[in-house]
Each structure stands twice: as structure tokens, then as C-alpha cells.
Amino acid sequence: MNKLKNIVVTENDKISKALKVINLNSLGACFVVDHNNTLKGVLTDGDIRRGLIKRYSLNDSVINFLNKKCFYLNFKCNKSTIAKSFNNKIRLIPLVDKKKKLISYVTDKSKISLAKPVLDGNEFKYLNECINTGWISSTGKFVKIFEKKFSNFTKIKHCLAVSSGTTALQLALKTLNIKYGDEVIVPNLTFASPVNAVIHSGAKPVFVDVNENTYCIDETLIEKKITKKTKAIIVVHLYGHPSNMTRILNIAKKRKIKIIEDCAEALGSYYRKKHVGRFGDVSTFSFFGNKLITTGEGGMICFKSKIHRDKAEILRDHGMSKNLKYWHEEIGFNFRLTNLQSAIGCAQMERIKWFIKNKLYLVKNYNSKLSKLDFLTLPGEYGPVNNSYWLYTIKLNKDLSKYKNRIIKELNFYGIEARQIFFPMSLMRPYKKYLNKNDKFPVSLKLFNHSISLPSAYDVKKSDISKIYEYLSKFKNTFIIQKKYL
Ligand SMILES: Cc1ncc(COP(=O)(O)O)c(C=O)c1O
Structure with a gap:
């Protein structure tokens, strides 16, 4: 049973107080009681919105806003009664005694998740082996096995396991000798x-806008940003969609600059039938808990050239010589992945085809339902690509961006974990000083204002997608009819 902190107001309180309480509890509702703690009703943020639109103000009493028809249960009722009572409308139930005094409440917390790991293969068995043998740091057989399995799957020859997708990027820049005074081209819409990593290397990030369909760097804008100082382009295959590698490779070849592919979100994605990461000089992957496969924290750095791979291996391990212990050939890092994490990685790699198949099935189900909603643009595959759809990200059409936050909030209230996309880099204070005078990023901004990532976890069922569809259709009726959309 839940405690009543931050969920109760009295019938004498003003609606502004109720809003504060709702804001604190993040449940989208609060209970109204009288001076004897007797339940008077449930007040949702929707009730408040409707009340304010009608005629009331923030100084009016909660009673004016109250939906008195309120569902409640006796606090002694059994769990199955509670479970049966939850439905699309009822997700928060007050529990009262015989005299209707508020005792507690229950909420249906079974969320439809954006992303979450599946760890029911050999993960536990392999972890046990690490513990039983004592090989828990970064020496131990699983590190090498994980690298080999990853290399076999992606067909990228030289793979090194590292501690995260971020350290993989830092190592990539260091291996390519990118440093103070250099410039590196990056997309303006990306995870930061x-x-x-570019800024930590000492180089300057130079931002380029993205393509409206792929969410990836707009290759037609890259050349204008290349200067004598440009040493590399980092392409990010965002949300699983590959960037236009043919054109980007042509530019890099012509201008003699390096390519780093950030494939953190694109394991399982292909460009011209080749796995992403096979095109650049270096590529990086992340195994954070929300990625296609996970090791908790972890990453992989992959190289075309063996010389780069060997250099990175030394840098990953404090810069120490392979042949002479404690002899430092480089100023290195400790970016190693542990045997424990690699053990999980090995178990995850055994099921990678299942993970990809599962994502594609989810996408098929989403597409068949949501294509009926003509106010949405669904994610797709633009160019010679196979998208592994890390997060199923939809766009609101036309001028509907003003509803984005409200839709996300309401979906979350109903247990549907929806999320806005990454903020464009140009909007955030730490990055503003790297912007050039006339920089404008209309597409990143437009995508940010219109896009919503929907639940993409492996356990999202067909029935969950039907539920998401129902809610989204409801928005069309409630919000859109009011406006000029139709
Ligand atoms: C595009 C992109 N690059 C890099 C990273 C960083 O990876 P990690 O969290 O493993 O450091 C992430 C997210 O996790 C990402 O989404």
C-alpha cells in the first residue's frame, strides 16, 4: 500500500495547490478529502485543464474542478479485485475504509517500456563462471570471445571491447591523433x-544540420563546413537509421579526412547490405542497458587498419607496452571492459538475431496500426539501408508540434513510456560557444519539435501497440479537431 504523501489536498484548497501536489507526485492526479479525511473525489490534471478552459481560475477551490464520480475500493479488498479494476481509464485507485476515509491508494505501474534489457539467456551462467574462477577484472576469456563474436557478426575485422560507447569515441579520436587546433564535423542532432568526446580531445566540434527523413547528418551540407583544420567527420547513425555513407565517403576521400562512425544506436543496421561500422576508419558501439544488446555499461571500437587497432589496444590499457610490463609507450587510459561485462556480452551476442527479429516484428506491428493515423509520419528506410530501429520514433505532421509535450505527458500517465528525442546541440549552453556566426539548424529544430519515441522494448506486445494506437487516435479527436488540421 502506498503512503499518502504528496497525493492529497483538502476541499478547501485552491486549485493552484492541487497542481503543485500533482507536479510533485508525477501521477497526473490527486485525491480530495474533507476535514475528516473522507474521500470527496479524484482530481486529474485533465479535470483541471478542462476547468481552467471553461471558466475557473487558479485561485478557485478544488471543489469546482472535481469529478465527483470517483472509483474507489475498500482497503481490505484482495489483490485480484484490484488487478481486475485497472483499465485504460482507471490507473489510480483510492483505498478507503467503511466510512470512506482515505487509507491508501494503488496504481497500475505496469509500464509499456521504451527500452529494457533481456537477460534470460546464458548471462547468469557465464557470470557465475567468472565469479567461480575469480576472473572478474579485464583479463579473462570472455573479453576475447566477446570481441570475436562481435567481429564475426558485424564482419568488422579488428574489434576491441571498451568500457562504454563514450570511451570508444574518445579512444577513436586519440587513435586518429585528433587534438587541439583540429576541427571535427558532427551532426547537430545527436546524443551529446x-x-x-571531440571537445575533450581538444578539437573544435563543427555542427552540421541533419536530414529530415533519416535524422542523420545532412551530407549535402558537409562540404561547406570543411576547412584546412578539418581532420574528421563523425557520422551518427541515429535511432538505428544509417547515414548516407556513399556520399560521405566520397567527400572524405576527396578532402583527405577521416570518418568515425558512431554506431551506438545502430547495431543490426546495414548500408548497402554491409553492417554499419564497416565504412569508416573507426567505428564505435555502445552496450548501455537500453541498447540492442547490453553489458550494463560497455562499448566496442572497431578499425579498418590493424595498425590503428594495435595502437588503440595499448591506449586502452594505460598506454603500456604489450611486451614490457609497466613500460608506457603512450599516455593512455583505462578504458577496458571487464570479464564480467564481457560474459554478459557473450550471452547477448548468442541471441542477437532474435533481438533484431523482435525489433522488426515490433516495427511491423506499429506500422500496420499507426499508418491509419494520417497526422503522423512513421519511421522508415531511406536509401539502400536496413534499419534496426533502435527506438521507434514518430513525427507529428504539419503544425502539431505544440501538442508534442502534452501527448508525451498523457501517454506517460497511462503507463506508456514515450519520450522526446535528443535536444539539438545548438540549443544547449555548453555547446553554444562552438557555433559559427551564421549557423542555423532548421531541420534539427523541426525534428526535435515534432518527434516522439514510442515504447520499443522487447516485451512490447501487439496488444500494447493497440493500446498506444487507441490513445494516439484519441488525441486526434480531442486536440486536432479543435484546430485547422482537418
Ligand atoms: C549516438 C550515441 N553515441 C554514443 C553514446 C554513448 O554510449 P555510452 O552510453 O555507452 O557511453 C550513446 C548512448 O548511449 C549514443 O546514443
Whole structure:
């Protein structure tokens, strides 16, 4: 049973107080009681919104807003009664005594998740082996096995396991000798990690806008940003969609600059039938808990050239010589992945085909339902690509961006974990000083304003997608009819 902190207001309180309480509890609702703690009703943020639109103000009493028809249960009722009572409308139930005094409440917390790991293969068995043998640091057989399995799957020859997708990027820049005074081209719409890595290397990030369909760097804008100082382009295959590698490779070849592929979100994605990561001089992957496969924290760095791979292996391990212990050939890092994490990685790699198949099945189900909603643009495959759809990310059409936050909030209230996409880098304070005077990023901004990532976890069922579809259709009726959309 839940405690009543931050969920109760009295019938004498103003609606502004109720809003504060709702804001604190993140449940989208609160209970109204009288001076005897007798339940008077449930007040949702929807009730408040409707009340404010009608005629009331923030100084009016909660009673004016109250939906008095309120569902409640006796606090002694059994669990199955509670479970049966939850439905699309009822997700928060007050529990009362015989005199209707509020005792507690229950909420249906079974979320439809954005992403979550599946660890029911050999993960436990392999972890046990590490513990039983004592090989828990970064020496131990699983590190090499994990690298080999990864290499076999992606067909990238030289793979090194590292502690995260971020350290993989830092190591990539260091291996390519990128340093203070250099410039590196990066997309303006990305998770911040590649940009932070550039800044930590001492180089300057140069931002380029993205393509409206793929969410990836707009290759037609890259050349204008190349200067004598440009040493590399980091392409990010965002949300699983590969960047246009043919054109980017042509530019790199012509201008003699290096390519780093950030494939953190694109394991299982292909460009011209080749796995992403096989095109650049270096490529990086992440195994954070929300990725296609996970090791908890972890990453992989992959190289075309053996010379680069050997250099990175030394840098990963404090810069120490392979032949002479404690002899440092480089100023290195400790970016190693542990045997424990690699053990999980090995078990995950055994099921990688299942993970990809599962994602594609999810996408098929989403597409067949959501294609009926003509106010949405669904994610797709633009160019000679196979997208592994890390997160199923939809776009609101036309001028519907003003509803984005409300839709996300309401979906979350109903246990559907929806999320906005990454903020464009150009909007955030730490990165503003790297912007050039006339920089404008209209597409990143437009995508940010219109996009919503929907639940993409492996356990999202067909029935969950039907539920998501129902809610989204409801938004069309409630919000959109009011406006000029139709
Ligand atoms: C595009 C991108 N690059 C890099 C990273 C960083 O990976 P990690 O979290 O493993 O450091 C992430 C996210 O996790 C990402 O989404």
C-alpha cells in the first residue's frame, strides 16, 4: 500500500495547490478529502485543464474542478479485485475504509517500456563462471570471445571491447591523433557523447544540420563546413537509421579526412547490405542497458587498419607496452571492459538475431496500426539501408508540434513510456560557444519539435501497440479537431 504523501489536498484548497501536489507526485492526479479525511473525489490534471478552459481560475477551490464520480475500493479488498479494476481509464485507485476515509491508494505501474534489457539467456551462467574462477577484472576469456563474436557478426575485422560507447569515441579520436587546433564535423542532432568526446580531445566540434527523413547528418551540407583544420567527420547513425555513407565517403576521400562512425544506436543496421561500422576508419558501439544488446555499461571500437587497432589496444590499457610490463609507450587510459561485462556480452551476442527479429516484428506491428493515423509520419528506410530501429520514433505532421509535450505527458500517465528525442546541440549552453556566426539548424529544430519515441522494448506486445494506437487516435479527436488540421 502506498503512503499518502504528496497525493492529497483538502476541499478547501485552491486549485493552484492541487497542481503543485500533482507536479510533485508525477501521477497526473490527486485525491480530495474533507476535514475528516473522507474521500470527496479524484482530481486529474485533465479535470483541471478542462476547468481552467471553461471558466475557473487558479485561485478557485478544488471543489469546482472535481469529478465527483470517483472509483474507489475498500482497503481490505484482495489483490485480484484490484488487478481486475485497472483499465485504460482507471490507473489510480483510492483505498478507503467503511466510512470512506482515505487509507491508501494503488496504481497500475505496469509500464509499456521504451527500452529494457533481456537477460534470460546464458548471462547468469557465464557470470557465475567468472565469479567461480575469480576472473572478474579485464583479463579473462570472455573479453576475447566477446570481441570475436562481435567481429564475426558485424564482419568488422579488428574489434576491441571498451568500457562504454563514450570511451570508444574518445579512444577513436586519440587513435586518429585528433587534438587541439583540429576541427571535427558532427551532426547537430545527436546524443551529446560524440560532441563531448571531440571537445575533450581538444578539437573544435563543427555542427552540421541533419536530414529530415533519416535524422542523420545532412551530407549535402558537409562540404561547406570543411576547412584546412578539418581532420574528421563523425557520422551518427541515429535511432538505428544509417547515414548516407556513399556520399560521405566520397567527400572524405576527396578532402583527405577521416570518418568515425558512431554506431551506438545502430547495431543490426546495414548500408548497402554491409553492417554499419564497416565504412569508416573507426567505428564505435555502445552496450548501455537500453541498447540492442547490453553489458550494463560497455562499448566496442572497431578499425579498418590493424595498425590503428594495435595502437588503440595499448591506449586502452594505460598506454603500456604489450611486451614490457609497466613500460608506457603512450599516455593512455583505462578504458577496458571487464570479464564480467564481457560474459554478459557473450550471452547477448548468442541471441542477437532474435533481438533484431523482435525489433522488426515490433516495427511491423506499429506500422500496420499507426499508418491509419494520417497526422503522423512513421519511421522508415531511406536509401539502400536496413534499419534496426533502435527506438521507434514518430513525427507529428504539419503544425502539431505544440501538442508534442502534452501527448508525451498523457501517454506517460497511462503507463506508456514515450519520450522526446535528443535536444539539438545548438540549443544547449555548453555547446553554444562552438557555433559559427551564421549557423542555423532548421531541420534539427523541426525534428526535435515534432518527434516522439514510442515504447520499443522487447516485451512490447501487439496488444500494447493497440493500446498506444487507441490513445494516439484519441488525441486526434480531442486536440486536432479543435484546430485547422482537418
Ligand atoms: C549516438 C550515441 N553515441 C554514443 C553514446 C554513448 O554510449 P555510452 O552510453 O555507452 O557511453 C550513446 C548512448 O548511449 C549514443 O546514443
